[in-house]
Amino acid sequence: MTVRTLVKQLAAAADGPVRVSGWVETVRDQKKVQFVILRDETGAVQLVHPRTDVDEPGSDALATQISALSHGSFLTVTGELKHDERVKLGGLEVKIGEIEVTAAALDLPIAEDSSIDKRLDWRFLDLRRPEQNLVFRVQTTFLHALRSWWVENDFIEIHTPKLMASPSESRAELFEVEYFETKAYLAQSPQFFKQMAQPAGFGKVFEVAPAFRADPSFTSRHATEFISVDAEMSWVTSHEDVMRMHEQLLVAGLTAVKEKHGAEIEAAFGTTVTVPELPFPRIPLSEAHSILASRGYTVPRADGDLDPEGERRLSEYVKEQYGHEFVFVTDYTSNIRPFYHMRHEGDPSLTNSYDLIFNGTEISTGAQREHRIDVLVAQAKEKGMEPAELDFYLDFFRYGVPPHGGFGMGLSRVIMLLLHQPSIREVTYLFRGPNRLLP
Numbered sequence: 020m021t022v023r024t025l026v027k028q029l030a031a032a033a034d035g036p037v038r039v040s041g042w043v044e045t046v047r048d049q050k051k052v053q054f055v056i057l058r059d060e061t062g063a064v065q066l067v068h069p070r071t072d073v074d075e076p077g078s079d080a081l082a083t084q085i086s087a088l089s090h091g092s093f094l095t096v097t098g099e100l101k102h103d104e105r106v107k108l109g110g111l112e113v114k115i116g117e118i119e120v121t122a123a124a125l126d127l128p129i130a131e132d133s134s135i136d137k138r139l140d141w142r143f144l145d146l147r148r149p150e151q152n153l154v155f156r157v158q159t160t161f162l163h164a165l166r167s168w169w170v171e172n173d174f175i176e177i178h179t180p181k182l183m184a185s186p187s188e189s190r191a192e193l194f195e196v197e198y199f200e201t202k203a204y205l206a207q208s209p210q211f212f213k214q215m216a217q218p219a220g221f222g223k224v225f226e227v228a229p230a231f232r233a234d235p236s237f238t239s240r241h242a243t244e245f246i247s248v249d250a251e252m253s254w255v256t257s258h259e260d261v262m263r264m265h266e267q268l269l270v271a272g273l274t275a276v277k278e279k280h281g282a283e284i285e286a287a288f289g290t291t292v293t294v295p296e297l298p299f300p301r302i303p304l305s306e307a308h309s310i311l312a313s314r315g316y317t318v319p320r321a322d323g324d325l326d327p328e329g330e331r332r333l334s335e336y337v338k339e340q341y342g343h344e345f346v347f348v349t350d351y352t353s354n355i356r357p358f359y360h361m362r363h364e365g366d367p368s369l370t371n372s373y374d375l376i377f378n379g380t381e382i383s384t385g386a387q388r389e390h391r392i393d394v395l396v397a398q399a400k401e402k403g404m405e406p407a408e409l410d411f412y413l414d415f416f417r418y419g420v421p422p423h424g425g426f427g428m429g430l431s432r433v434i435m436l437l438l439h440q441p442s443i444r445e446v447t448y449l450f451r452g453p454n455r456l457l458p
């Protein structure tokens with residue numbers, strides 16, 4: 020078997036024969052010399068061929084072959100490696116001996132300046148860009164660190180079904196699918212089943228999996244399918260316990276990203292990864308409204324929920340006051356929270372819940388759950404829900420459930436805000452939206 024040399028490995032290789040493969044990024048066809056930039060998933064290298072057909076055009080077969088190379092073709096090149104500090108690209112160069120065109124490419128249908136929609140049509144080509152490759156390496160590192168933190172802290176990984184007999188959140192944003200003789204719904208979140216792990220005696224659980232929302236909006240932060248990062252744990256006494264777990268987890272994730280990719284991220288996106296200080300600032304929703312009002316902004320939503328502009332302005336305030344990119348907005352009013360959120364003892368208009376805002380945008384919702392069956396049923400009825408439809412869920416609370424709480428967090432939103440990208444489309448492997456089911 021011939022093992023190809025990765026571009027990254029060339030830096031450590033000795034001068035001499037090498038065999039390297041990758042995509043043609045550019046061909047510079049000069050009078051006396053030709054340059055090819057070859058890229059693989061680990062980097063780019065300059066290949067060089069001094070032409071021998073200067074006096075007799077067409078007499079140098081290799082030069083003719085290089086001139087005909089199309090952008091994006093996949094080549095295997097054998098040649099001589101030479102380290103040379105004068106070469107801008109990594110201080111090394113490969114003098115071409117022979118080129119095998121492993122897979123020729125047609126003219127590429129997209130360029131750097133193509134619209135996001137066009138790039139998404141050709142996502143596999145768009146993903147070849149080094150910055151895109153970095154996005155998914157960052158995501159891998161981030162998730163790996165989260166998983167390690169959970170495992171070290173005795174969480175159990177679960178996989179809950181995505182086909183459900185009832186809605187998992189509200190009836191809004193629900194995908195209905197035919198299911199043999201009946202109807203099924205795509206899970207909007209693992210909410211009910213991660214809670215089920217509590218009476219099941221699992222203690223602490225996590226899941227990283229797709230969630231589906233039939234949300235017709237075209238904003239930069241919404242997808243119809245997204246990866247939801249969820250955790251749920253027993254024995255919490257308030258949402259404060261959940262926030263404490265959540266912030267430690269994020270510190271673990273961002274520390275790993277900074278250590279492994281901080282310099283690359285800075286070079287590719289011009290942005291610095293900051294490992295947040297503990298604890299993250301906490302601001303009750305009512306106080307958030309006052310802060311915004313004192314800075315000349317009245318949240319326009321009649322229900323009192325923060326709108327995107329309110330989130331952005333609150334984040335700006337937190338950055339000024341605390342130098343922090345994160346803020347927990349806590350104690351949401353019950354009218355804008357689901358029936359399963361626990362309400363304040365003595366003030367049922369407020370919930371033991373929070374939203375986490377990162378660099379101006381909500382990335383997560385968390386809460387302590389209502390575990391008292393009678394209160395839970397009353398809250399479900401109050402929200403216009405039919406307890407009979409929820410019976411399988413209500414059963415979890417009839418056989419000794421520990422007090423518990425957890426959160427759900429959109430993975431793409433975290434990565435988008437971390438890398439200061441304009442849309443989750445840029446950081447989702449294959450985006451799904453109201454008018455996008457392909458590729």
Ligand code: AMO
Binds near residue numbers: 425429
């Ligand atoms: P919520 O509905 O707020 O809470 O969702 C949690 C987080 O999931 C992400 N998210 C989305 N990301 C992309 N596109 C969407 N359409 C979309 N919808 C939501 C956001 C959001 O903050 N069960 C609760 C969580 C819990 O209490 O544990 C829930 O799903 O980042």
